[in-house]
Amino acid sequence: MPERESRYRAYKLLRELDSLTSSTMNQVAYGRLGGPSWQAMCEAHRAAFNQWIEFAESLSNGSEAIEGYE
Incomplete structure (x- = not known):
């Protein structure tokens, strides 16, 4: 993934995770706490965190590391 796209993807994922956190x-x-809305919020937060972790792990080989954020 080109560096610009990688940075944008990181930005989008972090904004979503930050908002849900x-x-x-x-x-x-x-x-x-509790109830269907709480459960939905927890599921959305977990999904956003999992997306961020998957993205971060995809950078672990160093070839796609975001410049300045290593």
Whole structure:
């Protein structure tokens, strides 16, 4: 994957993960735990984290490492 595409993909994945992490923490802070909406949020957060990890692991060979972020 070209460097520019790799950076953009990293940016998109991190924004999504950051947004879901913030939303999840907000729900915890206000005690909104349990129920279908909580379960859906947890599943979305896990999916975003898994996508980020898969992407990060794809860079582990060094050939696609994002310049300046090694």
